[in-house]
Amino acid sequence: MNEGKMKIILIQNTPYLPTKGGSDKSNKLLLESLAILGHECFIIAPATSLQTPGGFERFSTLVNEKNPDFVNANDDRIAFGINGVTIHALKKFSRLPEHLGRVFAEEKPDWIFVPSDDFAQVLLEQAVKLDALKVIYLARTTLTLPFGPDAYLELPKKAELVKKARGIMCVSRFISDYIYKWSGARSSVLPISLYGNGSFPDYGSFENGYVTMINPCAYKGISILLALAERFSAVRFLAVSSWGTSSEDIAAMKQRDNITVMDAVEDVELVYKKTKILLVPSLWAEAKARCIGEAMLRGIPVMASDVGGNGEAKCGTDYLLPVNQITKYEYRLDQRKLPVAAVPVQDVYPWRQALERLLIDREHYMNLSKASRSSAYDTLIKDNGVERVEAFLHGLMENVAGRASAAAKKEI
Template sequence: MRILLAQNMIHLPSHGGANKSNRLLMERLAARGHEVHVVAPFSGAMRTTSPEEGTAELVRRGARLVETGRPGEVGYGHEGVTVHAVTEPSLLARRVADVAAGLAPDWTLVPSDDPGLVVLGAALRATPERVVYLVHTLQQLPFGPGAFYPSAAGVRMVRRAAGVVAVSRAAQDYCLRHASLESTLIYPHIYEDADPQASPAPYVTMINPCGYKGLPIFLALADACPDAPFLAVPTWGTTDAERAALAARPNIAVIPPSDDIGEILGRTKILLMPSLWDETFGYTCVEAMLRGVPVLASDVGGLAEAKLGVPYLLPVNRVERYETAGHARPSPVLPAQDLGPWLAALRRLLDDPDHHRDLAARSRQAARRFTDGLEKDALERYLTTLTPARQALSGRRAALARLAAARARTGGTA
C-alpha cells in the first residue's frame, strides 16, 4: 500500500502521545514493506530553534536529509518513512495536495489534532474517497462538550471519511455519544519490552506539567511534601509562567523531554497524571506500569482505561470551560481541587515500601497482560480491508435497496 499521513503536528521529535503513536505506526507500516509518506509542520510547540538548528537536530536523531527542490520544505527519511516537513503553516494544505498528487495514496490518514480542520479539508479534496480519520485528542474534535471549536460543518467533513479509527474505548464512546459516529477501536502498539526497576528511583514525576494536565495538583503536592524530590518534564503544554512556578519550588527538578521515555521513567518512583481534561488514553501510564512504576491518575476519560484496573484512580474537578481570546490555544479555567485523596495516596506510597512494591508488581503484571494482547499490525489489517468512501456508500445504498425489495415481496414482513 501507499500511505500518506497528513497531520498538523510535528513528526520528529515526537513527545506528545498523538504524534508519537502516529510516528511509530507509520514506521511499523514502512517496516512491513508499505510506502509511507508524511506531510507535517517542520516546527511545533516543542521546537523553537532556527531551521539550521532544527535540521541538525534531525540528523542527530538519525534522519537522512533529502533535497526536495520545493521551497518551504525540509525533506528527510527516518526509519523507512519519507517526511515532507513544511516550514510555513500557510503551505501545509498545498503540500498535502502536492504529495497526494505524486503519491496517489491508497489511504490518507488525518489525525484529529487539526485546528480549523485545515489538513482534513486538504485531504478530502486531494483523496476524497480514501481519507481515514484518526481520533486522538478529544478536544480537537469538532463536536462534543469538550470541543475547543465545535463546528457542524466540521462534523460533516468527518462523516465523509472512508473510516474512523479511535485509539481507545473512551474515544470510541465519545464519538458515538456526541456525533453518532461509528469508529473502529485500534490500540496503537507503541510499547517496547522494559525491565522492571531493580529498586525504586527517587522522583515523583509529572510529564507535561500544565493546566490541562493538572499542574495545580502537582505543585500543591510538592508544597505539601517538602521532604520528597519531584521531577517535572515540560513538553508542549507548559507555558513560561508555569515553568516559573516549577522553578520556584526547591524540591522540583526540571529536565527536558527525551525521545526515550525509559530515561525519564528510570528516574521515577511514582508517576503523577492528575489531568483535568478528558484524556483520550494515557500511553505514558502504561509505559510506567510496564516498568513497575506506580501511577496516580485522575479519573477522567481514557485514563481510567489506561490504569487497567490498578489503584490509584483519583477524583478531580474537571475543566469545564476555556478562554480563547489572546491565547495561541484555548486556556483552561482551572477549578479548585481537593488535594486530600492525592496527598493520602502519595504519602502512603512514599512512606510504605511494602505497599509500593506490591503496587509496582501489580502494575507491571496488568500492563504486560495488556500489551501482550495487542496486535502490532492491527492498523495494516484494517486498511487492507477498508472500502473507499464512495464504494462504501454505494454498498450501503444497494443493501438498503435489497432490503426494501425483500419487504415489498413479503408484504413488509422482511
C-alpha cells in the first residue's frame, strides 16, 4: 500500500549509533520500513551521550563502518544515509529543537514523529510549536510520560502537549489504556516496534546456552537475577549490560562466579544464539519489552514479570510471573542520569520454580520453545507489519483533507 509518498521526520534524544536499546532499535526499524515503502524519512538525533564513550570522533568512525550511502558533515552535525533513511547527528544535544525547526522549514514534512523517551518533553514542545497537526507521539515508556502514577514526573503543562498531538501511536494496549486513564487522550495500538521480515533462526536448545538477562538494573529486576544466580550456582547466567546498568550493578554481578557480563551489541543474534532461557523480571510498568518478542521468535522460552504490557508481549505463553512492582522514585538521579527507584523486596520462589522446571524437564522446554516461536510469529509478525502504520497515517491525512474541504464548502 502506498497511496501517496509521505515525508517523515523522527526526532529522538538518544544517539542513532550504536543502536542497542529497545526504543532506539524500534525507531530505526520503523523509519527504515517506511522508507522501503517509498516514503522519505529523516532521523534527527544527538551524536553522543553520557553512555557513548569516544565522543564525536568515535561516532564518525561508527558511521563510516556502516558504509553509508552518503556523508555530509559541517561544524554542527554529520548527515548520512543508511537503508534509505537520512540521519542528522548533532554534535550538541541542546541544538536538537533548533535543528528540528530548520529541517522542518526546509523539508516541509507531512509528519514529525516524537518518541516518549524525553522526561521534559522538550522535543515534543518544539514539534507542537512548529505544527501540532503534524505531530505523532510514539508512546513506548510509562516512566517518561508526563502523567499518571508510573511516571517519574507529573507535569500537567507537558501533558497538554501530548493531547495536542495529531495522533498517538502506542506499542501496547496497556500503555494506550494508561494514556486514556490518566490524560484523557485517545491513542491507537500499532506495530511501532517491528521485528523484521519473519525469517528468524531457531535457537531453542535444552542442552546448551545461558540463562540470559538483558539490561540488568533496578528497573529491570536485577535483584531477581542475583537471587536466581545464587540459588542455581551450577547454572551459567549471561548479563548483557545496557543503558540502565550501573557500575554498582556490574560489581554485584561480578561477585557471582556463574554470571558472565557482556556489553550490549547491535547484532542481537550474538546474544540470542548463546541463550537457552531469557529472564525479563522487570519491576517497573514495562510498556512492552522488545526483547520478549525477539527471543520468542527465535524459539527461546521467556520468563517475564506480570507487569505492564509484558502479558501482551508473551502472546499467551508460559511464564508470566509475579513481582512487587516499583511504585516510587526518589527525587535524584543516578550516575547514568536516570531516576533512582525505590525497589521493593521480591518473592523469588515462583521464579525459582519456573526456572528449575525449564532446566530439568526437556519435553516441557521443547514444547514451550515451539509454542513461543509459533505464537510470537502469529501475533507479532503475521498481518502486523508497517503497512498498518502507513494506513493509519494516510487515514489521518484524509481526515484533515476532508475537514478542510468541508470548511471550504461552508465558506462558499
